[in-house]
Amino acid sequence: MNRFKAVVFDMDGVIFDSERIYRMMEHRQAAVYGLPDEKVEPFCELIAGGTKETNRIHFENMFGTKIDYMEFRAGVNAGVDAYGRDPGFDVKPGIRELLAFLKEEKVLVALATSTAAERAEYHLKRHGLYEYFDRIIYGNMVAHGKPEPDIFLRACEELKVEPAEAIAVEDSVNGIISASRAGLYTVMVVDLIRPNETVREHADEILENALQIRELFQ
Numbered sequence: 202m203n204r205f206k207a208v209v210f211d212m213d214g215v216i217f218d219s220e221r222i223y224r225m226m227e228h229r230q231a232a233v234y235g236l237p238d239e240k241v242e243p244f245c246e247l248i249a250g251g252t253k254e255t256n257r258i259h260f261e262n263m264f265g266t267k268i269d270y271m272e273f274r275a276g277v278n279a280g281v282d283a284y285g286r287d288p289g290f291d292v293k294p295g296i297r298e299l300l301a302f303l304k305e306e307k308v309l310v311a312l313a314t315s316t317a318a319e320r321a322e323y324h325l326k327r328h329g330l331y332e333y334f335d336r337i338i339y340g341n342m343v344a345h346g347k348p349e350p351d352i353f354l355r356a357c358e359e360l361k362v363e364p365a366e367a368i369a370v371e372d373s374v375n376g377i378i379s380a381s382r383a384g385l386y387t388v389m390v391v392d393l394i395r396p397n398e399t400v401r402e403h404a405d406e407i408l409e410n411a412l413q414i415r416e417l418f419q
Contacts, residue, residue: 203417203418204365204366205308205366205367205368205386205417205418206308206309206360206362206366206367207308207309207310207311207357207360207362207366207367207368208303208308208309208310208311208367208368208369208370208414209310209311209312209313209353209356209357209360209367209368209369209370209380209385210310210311210312210313210369210370211250211312211313211314211369211370211371211372211373211376212312212314212316212321212324213249213314213316213372214249214293214372214373214392214393214394215293215296215370215371215372215390215392215411216292216293216296216312216325216330217290217291217292217293217324217328218290218291218292218293218392219281219285219290219324220249220372220392220393221393222281222284222285222290223245223277223281224241224242224245224393225280226276226277226278226280226281226284227241227244227245227277228241229280230273230276230277230280233276234266234268234273236264236266236268237264240263240264243263244259244260244263244264245393246374246394247259247263248260248375249372249373249374249375249376249393249394250315250347250348250371250372250373250374250375250376250379251315251346251347251348251375252315252340252346252347253270253271253274254346255346256270256274257270257271257274260273282320285320285323285324289327290324290328292328292330293390293392293411294410294411294412295410295411295412295413296330296411297330298412299411299412299414299415300330300333301333302415302418303333304333306418308418309335309336309360309362310333310334310335311334311335311336311337311338311356311359311360312325312334312336312337312338312356313338313352313353313355313356313369314337314338314339314340315339315340315346315347315352316339316340317339317341318337318339318341321337321339322337335360336356336359336360338352338355338356338359340352342355343355347373347375347376347378347379348374348375348376348378348379348382349379349382350379350380350382350383350384351379351383352379353367353369353379353380353382353383353385354383357383357385363384364383364384364385365384365385365386367385367386368385368386368387368388368414368417369381369383369385369386369387369388370388370390370411370414371387371388371389371390371404372389372390372391372392372393372394373394374394374397374399374400377389377399377400377403377404378399378403380403381403381404386405386406386417387403387404387405387406388404388405388406388407388408388414388417389404389406389407389408390408390409390410390411390414391407391408391409
């Protein structure tokens, strides 16, 4: 019998090819405010998977500015939302096939995302993926966001499985630390962020395509 009873997915950069859109909008918004473009990529790597409060601190540390981060963030999100409606996000390679496989194998599936509920549900339903998830945990449902373990612990609690019985699928450093701290078998599926020492310390596997996760059930 397979030790894994559940898979818990992050959304941006794992389910959807949306991280590159966030980065594009971060660059555009930085230009609007006259912020140095060369700092945008390092900033994006720091905030991926994080909460708006922790990201605000990174913003202030990185740019040392009096700009209101929440105002900056609202501009980024407006651009991302517009792109998400037209032309829309692409589903990441292997995701549809993996979700269909998990459903067929009767493996429980959850989403653990910092993305707002309305935004996440819109994209999942638009692409016909919403029905695959047994539970969806949003950042505002837990006390502490990634990299703290709360969201993955809550997902396991909702699915009624032990963390050691679940696989976490992440693409960000914050998400990988969060899942590892929660005790899930942590898999990085590489998107924009390349594996670094912190990732290698916390991830149990590093894969290039989500469909490779099927091999963990064989």
